[in-house]
Amino acid sequence: VSRIGSWLALSFRLHRWEVLASVVGTAVLASLMLWLTSQLRFLAASEPGCPDPASYVAGCEQFAQRFSELGDWGRQLLLVSWGAPFGMGLVLGVPLVSRELEHRTAGIAWTLSRSRGWWLARRVAFLALVLIALLAALAIVSEILAAAVLPTLQLDSDFTWHGRRGWLIVARGVSALGIGVVIGAVVGRLLPAMLTAAFASVLVFVGLSLGLDRWLEADAVLVPAMNGNAASEVGELSLGWRIELLNGQVITPDELYGRDGNVNVNEDIDGRLYNSPDGTLRPENLIGYSRELLVPGQLYPQVVLRESAVASGLGLLLLLGAAGVVARRRPG
Amino acid sequence: MLRALRLALRMQRFELRLLLGAVLLVSVAALAIAWQTRVLREEHLACFREAPPAMEGSFGTPCPDQDEPLQLLERAAGFAKAGVLITPFVLGLFLGVPVVAREIEGRTAGIAWTLDPSRRRWLLTRGGPVIAVAGLASLAAGVAGEIVARSAPWAEGVGLGFTDYGARGELVAVRALAVAAIGLVMGALVPRQLPALLLAGAASLALFMAVTIVMDGWMEAAAEPIDVGQMQEASGKVYGSAMRDDATGLIVGEEEWYLANPDPVYDEFGMPVGTTMVYYMVPGWRYGEFVLRESALLAVVATMATVSSAALVSVRRP
Numbered sequence: 001v002s003r004i005g006s007w008l009a010l011s012f013r014l015h016r017w018e019v020l021a022s023v024v025g026t027a028v029l030a031s032l033m034l035w036l037t038s039q040l041r042f043l044a045a046s047e048p049g050c051p052d053p054a055s056y057v058a059g060c061e062q063f064a065q066r067f068s069e070l071g072d073w074g075r076q077l078l079l080v081s082w083g084a085p086f087g088m089g090l091v092l093g094v095p096l097v098s099r100e101l102e103h104r105t106a107g108i109a110w111t112l113s114r115s116r117g118w119w120l121a122r123r124v125a126f127l128a129l130v131l132i133a134l135l136a137a138l139a140i141v142s143e144i145l146a147a148a149v150l151p152t153l154q155l156d157s158d159f160t161w162h163g164r165r166g167w168l169i170v171a172r173g174v175s176a177l178g179i180g181v182v183i184g185a186v187v188g189r190l191l192p193a194m195l196t197a198a199f200a201s202v203l204v205f206v207g208l209s210l211g212l213d214r215w216l217e218a219d220a221v222l223v224p225a226m227n228g229n230a231a232s233e234v235g236e237l238s239l240g241w242r243i244e245l246l247n248g249q250v251i252t253p254d255e256l257y258g259r260d261g262n263v264n265v266n267e268d269i270d271g272r273l274y275n276s277p278d279g280t281l282r283p284e285n286l287i288g289y290s291r292e293l294l295v296p297g298q299l300y301p302q303v304v305l306r307e308s309a310v311a312s313g314l315g316l317l318l319l320l321g322a323a324g325v326v327a328r329r330r331p332g
Numbered sequence: 333m334l335r336a337l338r339l340a341l342r343m344q345r346f347e348l349r350l351l352l353g354a355v356l357l358v359s360v361a362a363l364a365i366a367w368q369t370r371v372l373r374e375e376h377l378a379c380f381r382e383a384p385p386a387m388e389g390s391f392g393t394p395c396p397d398q399d400e401p402l403q404l405l406e407r408a409a410g411f412a413k414a415g416v417l418i419t420p421f422v423l424g425l426f427l428g429v430p431v432v433a434r435e436i437e438g439r440t441a442g443i444a445w446t447l448d449p450s451r452r453r454w455l456l457t458r459g460g461p462v463i464a465v466a467g468l469a470s471l472a473a474g475v476a477g478e479i480v481a482r483s484a485p486w487a488e489g490v491g492l493g494f495t496d497y498g499a500r501g502e503l504v505a506v507r508a509l510a511v512a513a514i515g516l517v518m519g520a521l522v523p524r525q526l527p528a529l530l531l532a533g534a535a536s537l538a539l540f541m542a543v544t545i546v547m548d549g550w551m552e553a554a555a556e557p558i559d560v561g562q563m564q565e566a567s568g569k570v571y572g573s574a575m576r577d578d579a580t581g582l583i584v585g586e587e588e589w590y591l592a593n594p595d596p597v598y599d600e601f602g603m604p605v606g607t608t609m610v611y612y613m614v615p616g617w618r619y620g621e622f623v624l625r626e627s628a629l630l631a632v633v634a635t636m637a638t639v640s641s642a643a644l645v646s647v648r649r650p
Contacts, residue, residue, distance in 0.1 A: 017527040095526055103438070190525050191430055192346040195422075199354070257396050 011126035018095060019130055022088050026134040029084065033077050033145040040070050040148040052152050074149040078164040081142040085135055085173035086201055092127045093180020094194045096120075097326060101188040107331035116326045120181075124319060128177060135173040139166055157297045158235035162304075171308035171315075175208075176201055178318030185325040208314070212307055213239065216295055219303070222250065224271050225292040235297030243273065245288040256288075336457035343434075344462055347426050355423070355469045358415035359476035365412055366476075366483035369405045372398050373485050402485065409480050416477035417499040420508035421536060423466040428515020429529045431459040432645060436523040442650035451645045459641070463512045467505045474504030493616025494568030503623045510630035511536050513637035520644040543629055550625060554618065557583055557610035572612040575604070583610060 012019060043066060044053070050060035053067035097120070100106035113119035142165035147155055155165075162168075180197050187193035220239050243256045256273075257265065266274050266281060271290035274281045295303065341348060376398035383394030393399045432455070435441035448454035477500035481492055492500075498507070511532075518532035519525070548569070555571040575589040576582070584592070589607070596604035603609060614622070 017524060017530075021527065021530050091526070091530065099526075187346075189346060191426055191434075191529065192350060194526070194529070195347065195350050195426055254400055257393060257399075 007122060008126065011123065014123075015092070015095070015127060018091050019127075022092060022130065022134055025088070026084070026138055029077065029080055030137055030141045033074075033081070033141045036070060036074050036077065037141075037145050037148040040067065040074070040151075043067055043070065044148075044151060054150075054152065071149045074145055078142055078146060078149075078161055081138050081169060082164040084138055085169050085171075086176045086205070088131060088134065089173045089176020089178075090180040090194065090197050090201065092131055093177040094184040094197050095190055096123055096127060096181050096184055097322065098184035098188055098190045098193040101185075101331065102190055104332050110326075110331055117323050120323050120326050124177075124181060124322075128174070131173050131177055132170055135170040136167075139169045142166070142169065153235065154297075157300050159237035159295065159297060159300055159303075160235065162237065162300075166304055168304050168308050168311070171311035172205075174315035175204075175311040175318070176315075178315035178322070179204060182318045182322040182325060185322045185329065188329075204314075208310065212310065215306075216303065217293065219299055220293045220295045222291040223294055225290040235300075237295040237297075237300075237303075239293040239295065242291045242293050243288045244291045246286065250291070337461045340458045340461040341465070343458070344427060344430060347430070348462075348465065351423055351426060352465075352469055354415075355419060355473050358412060358419065359473050362409070362412040362416065362473075362476035362480040365405055365409050366480040369402065369409070369480075369483040369485070372402050372405065373488075376402060376485075406484070409484065412480055413477055413496050413499040416473045416504060419473045420466075420470045420504050421511055421533075423470055424508045424511025424513075425515050425529060425532050425536065427462045427466045428459075428512035429519040429532050430525055431455075431462060431516055431519055432641070433519035433523060433525045433528040436650065437525055439650075445645075445650055452642050455642055455645050459516055463509065463516070466508045466512045470508035471502060471505035474501050477501070477504065491616045492619070494614065494619055494622075497568070497619075501623065503626060506627040506630050510539070510634040510637075513634040513641070514539065517637040517641045517644065520641045520648065539633060543626060546629065547622065547626055551614050551622065554614050555612040556615065558613050558615065560609045560611060568613055568616070570611045570613055574610050574612070576608045576610050578606050578608055 043063070044050075047060065047063040050057055050063045053060075053064050053071075056064070097106070100109055110116050110119055113122075143155065146161055146165045150160060153160060163172075179201050180193075183197040183200055184190075184193045187196055216237070217239060222242060222244060225241060241253055242250050243253060244250050264276060265287070266276055267290055268274070268281050272281075272286055273288050273290060274285040275287045276282065276285040376395055379395035379398055432441070435444055444458075445451050445454055448457075477496065481487070481496045481500045487495075498504070514535050515528075515532045518528045518535060522528040522531055551569065552571050557574060557576065559576075574583050574585050577584075589604075590596075593604065596607075599605050
């Protein structure tokens with residue numbers, strides 16, 4: 001117990017500013033979210049005759065207006081919870097190695113430790129514990145707030161505010177921590193490493209997001225889209241509008257309009273598309289059907305699990321990379 | 333003096349290289365997007381002049397070769413303008429904070445301050461060039477932002493008004509100077525770089541929230557009724573709407589108008605005949621005046637922060 005206690009105390013002393021900043025930030029954000037949740041629930045309970053704040057019910061206009069105003073604040077807070085894992089992961093991860101190198105204390109620390117890998121593992125373990133605990137709290141509170149803002153939705157099978165709530169927040173934090181630690185170890189100076197890690201995070205997460213979107217297309221289904229309007233219901237994730245040609249080939253609208261001779265494309269009320277120079281909708285001019293590519297809401301838990309696994313796995317790989325860098329680099 | 337300047341820039345060479353590289357990338361990208369947009373727009377207009385008239389209700393376009401790239405360029409311009417918008421914050425924080433904080437954290441402040449005739453002079457020679465670079469680089473980004481904003485096809489023949497406020501023009505440089513001054517004072521107050529960076533970020537956020545609230549109040553007070561058709565000239569926040577009687581020029585609130593006229597006759601655009609919808613907005617030609625007002629506010633903050641930094645450096649233990 002005393003060994004664990006001294007490890008915790010030493011680790012905290014070494015990173016107290018970053019840990020305190022993360023704790024204060026999380027506490028403020030979580031408190032605001034919980035306060036807003038209580039306000040929304042109180043408001044909803046005070047008007048039992050108005051069950052759905054999103055739909056028009058005569059006599060509920062003032063309630064709906066007030067609920068919508070509070071809901072807007074909720075949306076803003078959930079945007080902050082979307083950014084929290086990136087910010088927290090970098091703030092905790094970047095200084096871990098870079099500060100020791102910049103202060104020229106890495107040599108002593110590495111010499112006194114059983115091995116450089118062991119030294120890094122002990123440090124990372126403490127920061128990962130702090131990060132996961134804080135982000136887990138945010139993940140839970142963000143789900144509670146989202147449920148209060150959208151009381152009529154089944155959010156466990158709904159893609160609304162995907163990434164701003166739930167366990168993906170924790171997984172992204174682990175990934176950002178990995179980026180921070182590895183770049184801090186490579187660059188060796190705190191602020192330049194922070195800058196580089198911020199740029200790298202943008203690149204990594206944009207790339208990851210694009211890759212995961214392509215992966216999602218495999219789970220998506222084509223549904224009829226009526227006259228340019230989505231046939232989707234709440235909860236599904238739309239990956240965009242598509243055109244199903246008569247031969248079964250599925251193309252994007254840009255691909256269709258980019259083709260020669262498709263200048264005058266018209267759509268009827270049932271989503272049938274015609275290429276008719278004179279504007280008439282004759283069967284012989286039929287070229288295809290308007291469709292929307294959707295990921296069903298039931299797949300939400302599966303998609304979150306998959307994305308969390310990818311983000312956490314990437315974080316762990318980067319931490320292994322950081323161990324490799326620490327093992328080889330000069331301590332000054 | 334030249335030696336001091338060279339030393340000041342050398343001390344932060346890594347940040348300077350990285351940040352100036354990023355600013356250069358954003359600026360060059362913005363200029364390239366603006367240039368390509370203009371070239372394609374010329375081709376687009378030429379194509380439309382030669383194309384047969386499109387059928388009513390058609391989703392197609394007679395000029396797909398220009399439409400798609402123009403949409404792509406518009407999206408890219410959005411990213412470039414977002415880059416310009418965050419430039420003053422990134423430059424100001426990452427160049428302002430380490431000037432004092434790194435010396436104290438690295439325990440070299442004592443030597444540096446002893447070697448100079450006065451601590452204030454040291455701050456001036458060490459912080460001045462770096463903050464000047466932040467201002468100049470932000471100004472370059474602001475000019476690039478202005479050019480890319482003006483290249484938008486919709487902006488042809490109309491003023492930009494308040495569109496892309498903060499992502500173009502000299503305001504970008506003024507913001508950078510204010511944030512750098514905040515970074516400087518936080519670096520002098522908190523002797524460690526990362527905490528100082530976090531605090532400076534929080535202080536900058538608080539400052540810009542306060543400035544936004546003050547500016548919003550000024551803009552609401554200056555809002556005047558503008559025809560909906562002139563929206564592009566006025567582009568900015570809408571503070572309210574009303575109906576204007578075309579015959580008398582009298583302006584009344586929408587609710588009041590509909591209470592007085594329960595059964596109006598509507599025109600083809602869905603507006604009651606004989607009326608015009610007006611929005612309460614600040615006219616676009618007053619953009620410069622509001623930029624000046626925000627600049628004045630930020631200049632006061634920057635001066636206070638710089639004076640506080642000098643005072644802190646003079647009295648604090650190294």
